[in-house]
Amino acid sequence: MAAAWHLKSRPTGLPTADNFEHREISLPALEDGMVRVRNQWLSVDPYMRGRMNDVKSYVPPFQVGEPLEGGAVGEVVESRSSDFQPGDRVLHMMGWRDEAVVPAAALNKLPTIPGVEPQAFLGNLGLTGGTAYWGLLDAAQAKAGDIVFVSAAAGAVGSAVVQIAKAKGMTVIGSAGGADKCAFVRELGADAVIDYKSGIPLVKALAEVAPKGIDVYFDNVGGEHLDAALALGRKDARFAICGMIDGYNSGEPTALRYLMRVIGMRMMLKGFIYTDYLPRNAEFFADMGQMIASGQVRGRDTVVEGLEKTPEAFLGLFSGANTGKMLVRL
Amino acid sequence: MAAAWHLKSRPTGLPTADNFEHREISLPALEDGMVRVRNQWLSVDPYMRGRMNDVKSYVPPFQVGEPLEGGAVGEVVESRSSDFQPGDRVLHMMGWRDEAVVPAAALNKLPTIPGVEPQAFLGNLGLTGGTAYWGLLDAAQAKAGDIVFVSAAAGAVGSAVVQIAKAKGMTVIGSAGGADKCAFVRELGADAVIDYKSGIPLVKALAEVAPKGIDVYFDNVGGEHLDAALALGRKDARFAICGMIDGYNSGEPTALRYLMRVIGMRMMLKGFIYTDYLPRNAEFFADMGQMIASGQVRGRDTVVEGLEKTPEAFLGLFSGANTGKMLVRL
Numbered sequence: 001m002a003a004a005w006h007l008k009s010r011p012t013g014l015p016t017a018d019n020f021e022h023r024e025i026s027l028p029a030l031e032d033g034m035v036r037v038r039n040q041w042l043s044v045d046p047y048m049r050g051r052m053n054d055v056k057s058y059v060p061p062f063q064v065g066e067p068l069e070g071g072a073v074g075e076v077v078e079s080r081s082s083d084f085q086p087g088d089r090v091l092h093m094m095g096w097r098d099e100a101v102v103p104a105a106a107l108n109k110l111p112t113i114p115g116v117e118p119q120a121f122l123g124n125l126g127l128t129g130g131t132a133y134w135g136l137l138d139a140a141q142a143k144a145g146d147i148v149f150v151s152a153a154a155g156a157v158g159s160a161v162v163q164i165a166k167a168k169g170m171t172v173i174g175s176a177g178g179a180d181k182c183a184f185v186r187e188l189g190a191d192a193v194i195d196y197k198s199g200i201p202l203v204k205a206l207a208e209v210a211p212k213g214i215d216v217y218f219d220n221v222g223g224e225h226l227d228a229a230l231a232l233g234r235k236d237a238r239f240a241i242c243g244m245i246d247g248y249n250s251g252e253p254t255a256l257r258y259l260m261r262v263i264g265m266r267m268m269l270k271g272f273i274y275t276d277y278l279p280r281n282a283e284f285f286a287d288m289g290q291m292i293a294s295g296q297v298r299g300r301d302t303v304v305e306g307l308e309k310t311p312e313a314f315l316g317l318f319s320g321a322n323t324g325k326m327l328v329r330l
Numbered sequence: 331m332a333a334a335w336h337l338k339s340r341p342t343g344l345p346t347a348d349n350f351e352h353r354e355i356s357l358p359a360l361e362d363g364m365v366r367v368r369n370q371w372l373s374v375d376p377y378m379r380g381r382m383n384d385v386k387s388y389v390p391p392f393q394v395g396e397p398l399e400g401g402a403v404g405e406v407v408e409s410r411s412s413d414f415q416p417g418d419r420v421l422h423m424m425g426w427r428d429e430a431v432v433p434a435a436a437l438n439k440l441p442t443i444p445g446v447e448p449q450a451f452l453g454n455l456g457l458t459g460g461t462a463y464w465g466l467l468d469a470a471q472a473k474a475g476d477i478v479f480v481s482a483a484a485g486a487v488g489s490a491v492v493q494i495a496k497a498k499g500m501t502v503i504g505s506a507g508g509a510d511k512c513a514f515v516r517e518l519g520a521d522a523v524i525d526y527k528s529g530i531p532l533v534k535a536l537a538e539v540a541p542k543g544i545d546v547y548f549d550n551v552g553g554e555h556l557d558a559a560l561a562l563g564r565k566d567a568r569f570a571i572c573g574m575i576d577g578y579n580s581g582e583p584t585a586l587r588y589l590m591r592v593i594g595m596r597m598m599l600k601g602f603i604y605t606d607y608l609p610r611n612a613e614f615f616a617d618m619g620q621m622i623a624s625g626q627v628r629g630r631d632t633v634v635e636g637l638e639k640t641p642e643a644f645l646g647l648f649s650g651a652n653t654g655k656m657l658v659r660l
Contacts, residue, residue, distance in 0.1 A: 222590070227583075244590050253557075254590075255583040260552070260574050262601035269599040271592035 002027050004067040004097030005310050011052055013251065014318060019052070020311040025067065027101050034101050035090075036078040042095040042307075042328040043071035043122040044314040045156075046245050070095035071127060073110070073118050084109070091121050098307050098330055113289060123325040124160055124292060124299045125285065131242060131274040132160035133288055135218055137168070139272040140240035142216045144169030149206065149229055152220035153190060154181035156325035157242060160297060161218045162188045164288075167296040170216075173209050175202070175225060177320050184300070184323050202228035203258075213237070222246045222254055230258035230267070239269040245318070300324035332357050334397040334427030335640050341382055343581065344648060349382070350641040355397065357431050364431050365420075366408040372425040372637075372658040373401035373452040374644040375486075376575050400425035401457060403440070403448050414439070421451050428637050428660055443619060453655040454490055454622060454629045455615065461572060461604040462490035463618055465548055467498070469602040470570035472546045474499030479536065479559055482550035483520060484511035486655035487572060490627060491548050492518045494618075497626040500546075503539050505532070505555060507650050514630070514653050532558035533588075543567070552576045552584055560588035560597070569599040575648070630654035 001024045008021040030036055048070060051062045062068055072095035076088040081104035084090070089110040094100035110121055123129060135157075136142045148165045152158040153174025165172045166189040174185040175194040182193045192209035196202060206214075206228045213234030219226055222244025229239060244254070261267065277284065291297040302322040304313040310328050317326055331354045338351040360366055378400060381392045392398055402425035406418040411434035414420070419440040424430035440451055453459055465487075466472045478495045482488040483504025495502045496519040504515040505524040512523045522539035526532060536544075536558045543564030549556055552574025559569060574584070591597065607614065621627040632652040634643040640658050647656055 241592050243593065253585040253587040255585050257583040259584045262571050262599065263573065263603065265601065266603060266606065267601050269592065271595065271597050273593065273596060276596065 001025070002097060002099035003307060005307075006067050007052060007062045007064050009064060010054060011049075015049065015052065015315060017311055017315070020068075022308060025097065027099060030078055030080050030101060032080050033104050034080050035076055035084045035104050035107055037072075037074040037090055037092065037094075037100050037102055037107070038077045039072045039074040039095065039098055039100065039330055041073040041119040041122055042310060042330065043127070044310065044317060044326050044328065045070065045127065046243060046317050048314065049318075067094075068096035069093050071122050072100075073122055074100075079104075083107075089118050091126070096310055111285075113293075116289075116292060119301065119327055120292070120299055122327060123156060123301065124297055125288060127274055128156035128325055129160045129288055129297070130277060130281075130284055132157050132164055132218075133284055134274065134277040134280075135240035135242045135272055136161055136164055136216070138277070139242075139270045140216045140218065140238040142168070142170060142238070145171075146215040147171045147173070147210060147212065148216040148218065149173045149175075149210065149214045149232070150218040150220070151175045151196075151225040151229075152243075152245065153185045153188075153193070154323050155220060156322070158218070158220055159185070159188055159300065159324050162190050163297040164291065166190075167291050173206070173214070175221075181320075181323055188298075196225070203231045206232050216240070218242060220245060226254070227256050227258050230256060230261050233261060233265050233267045235265050237265055237267045239267065241269055241271040302326050304328050306330065331355070332427060332429035333637060335637075336397050337382060337392045337394050339394060340384060341379075345379065345382065345641075345645060347641055347645070350398075352638060355427065357429060360408060360410050360431060362410050363434050364410050365406055365414045365434050365437055367402075367404040367420055367422065367424075367430050367432055367437070368407050369402045369404040369425065369428055369430065369660055371403040371449040371452055372640060372660065373457070374640065374647060374656050374658065375400065375457065376573060376647050378644065379648075397424075398426035399423050401452050402430070403452055404430075409434075413437075419448050421456070426640055441615075443623075446619075446622060449631065449657055450622070450629055452657060453486060453631065454627055455618060457604055458486035458655055459490045459618055459627070460607060460611075460614055462487050462494055462548075463614055464604065464607040464610075465570035465572045465602055466491055466494055466546070468607070469572075469600045470546045470548065470568045472498070472500060472568070475501075476545040477501045477503070477540060477542065478546040478548065479503045479505075479540065479544045479562070480548040480550070481505045481526075481555040481559075482573075482575065483515045483518075483523070484653050485550060486652070488548070488550055489515070489518055489630065489654050492520050493627040494621065496520075497621050503536070503544070505551075511650075511653055518628075526555070533561045536562050546570070548572060550575060556584070557586050557588055560586060560591050563591060563595050563597045565595050567595060567597045569597065571599055571601040632656050634658050636660065 006021045091108040150161045154176040172190045173192045174190040177197040194205045217229035217239040220243045223246035336351045341349045421438040480491045484506040502520045503522045504520040507527045524535045547559035547569040550573045553576035
């Protein structure tokens with residue numbers, strides 16, 4: 001029997017283990033055009049929290065009593081499609097389970113890139129790396145010479161932002177929580193690191209390491225981080241608004257003391273979504289693939305073992321348990 | 331003797347009459363290259379409140395004990411510059427006084443446009459009309475067919491936004507405070523008007539008149555208005571951030587409940603400053619001049635009589651005393 005994690009109840013505020021239920025599932029008989037996949041790697045990502053609310057967004061909400069979904073890399077074990085053979089490595093969206101029957105049209109065969117592990121397609125060559133790449137270079141129009149501030153710089157997206165920005169000739173300031181994560185961000189090549197758990201107000205900490213201000217802010221956090229970036233943004237600063245993990249669970253309004261500076265400094269804030277850039281994947285694979293091959297961008301994963309620990313891995317995203325990409329290995 | 335209003339003390343919060351002092355001034359002897367101007371129209375504008383704080387911004391702060399400055403239209407009475415003759419109508423920045431000695435380089439001779447009064451260069455052909463024009467068409471990239479929401483739509487900038495947007499084929503929703511101002515905004519051609527003093531929460535009021543959402547928001551107000559626009563912005567919505575009069579005096583942070591929608595809806599917020607567009611004045615005069623000549627854009631001024639009432643006119647901007655452009659006639 002296969003098994004899958006189901007949404008047992010919608011979280012209010014921070015999710016807990018009680019919101020998830022592990023249940024056996026019976027897979028349908030394999031019809032024409034369908035493929036059976038044994039999952040090997042599951043992705044858990046902060047955006048999934050939004051899908052647990054019953055609100056319309058850019059992705060439809062999860063349904064109570066139904067299996068959860070998310071990025072997964074697996075191996076084809078049985079196929080009734082001529083496009084896939086047993087043994088093929090594939091990327092698809094039926095994660096949170098050990099085995100899935102997937103329409104061939106919803107599967108992506110993974111290209112073989114020397115030295116690149118298949119789980120990279122859930123990370124630096126997938127959602128998190130693509131989010132970093134397009135947010136920095138397209139939404140924020142960052143260019144060589146810019147001073148870039150990125151929040152949650154030890155996270156999957158943030159650590160890719162740091163490395164891409166350095167590869168492209170920018171000065172990078174990252175924020176992270178705690179000494180270990182700050183050391184990791186420094187190892188990634190950041191020119192300066194702010195420990196947001198140090199007790200120093202963020203505006204003050206950022207002003208110290210960016211006395212001339214910042215040109216670009218890559219926002220993964222919202223709240224105080226966004227306000228500090230508004231306080232330090234200089235003329236024509238551009239903000240890529242990627243995520244606001246501070247607000248996903250709280251429901252509190254964002255309080256901004258420095259918002260008015262967008263006028264005097266002619267700042268631009270731009271929200272963006274990774275999937276809008278999927279048509280440009282070839283461009284992304286070429287440029288990012290080269291940065292990975294040359295060692296300019298390295299992945300670092302936090303790996304949790306076993307399907308049964310998937311909710312734990314997901315909850316860890318909100319307590320800062322991960323450095324780099326959080327993955328579940330089956 | 332000439333007279334000028336001086337900054338007596340820096341306001342904290344809402345300015346009061348006590349912050350201003352009317353004093354006689356002695357004009358310097360007229361040296362080569364200098365021109366003596368008798369002012370006829372003075373402009374008071376919300377941005378002046380910012381200059382009363384002792385903080386660096388896009389314009390330097392006013393100094394305590396010194397005369398205030400601002401847009402003024404006057405007539406040359408004496409000239410030691412070959413570029414200006416007595417009788418010439420000029421635009422300059424030495425307002426808040428009845429007479430001024432101004433370097434020729436800081437004076438702009440007003441072109442004669444049939445049917446256009448000289449004070450229009452303080453309004454629809456000046457700072458407020460230019461702010462409306464460039465904010466709407468450049469910062470927000472508004473185009474025919476867009477649904478545009480503009481706050482403070484009965485004010486000088488807002489009323490120009492409403493009329494330009496209609497002239498360019500957009501649907502326009504304006505907000506204003508009270509029945510008289512709302513009637514005025516409707517007369518300007520707005521498709522729908524929201525009375526923000528009605529007690530109905532702005533998000534609800536905007537959702538009722540914009541069931542499909544908005545494409546463009548022209549922000550003169552900040553605070554709740556901005557939050558309502560964030561709540562209703564649809565995919566690829568663009569916000570021109572022009573002013574935040576709600577926050578100029580309060581010092582309170584802006585609380586935004588709907589900020590996170592910028593991500594899912596890929597919204598863009600852009601701050602801008604009118605003076606950045608001065609190099610494109612010829613383009614602006616041509617297009618806006620035509621809209622004024624054809625009657626598509628009309629000015630409406632609130633006129634206060636006499637230099638001694640200048641602070642009163644300025645304070646009236648914050649209590650909603652003006653419909654359209656607030657001017658002082660000497």
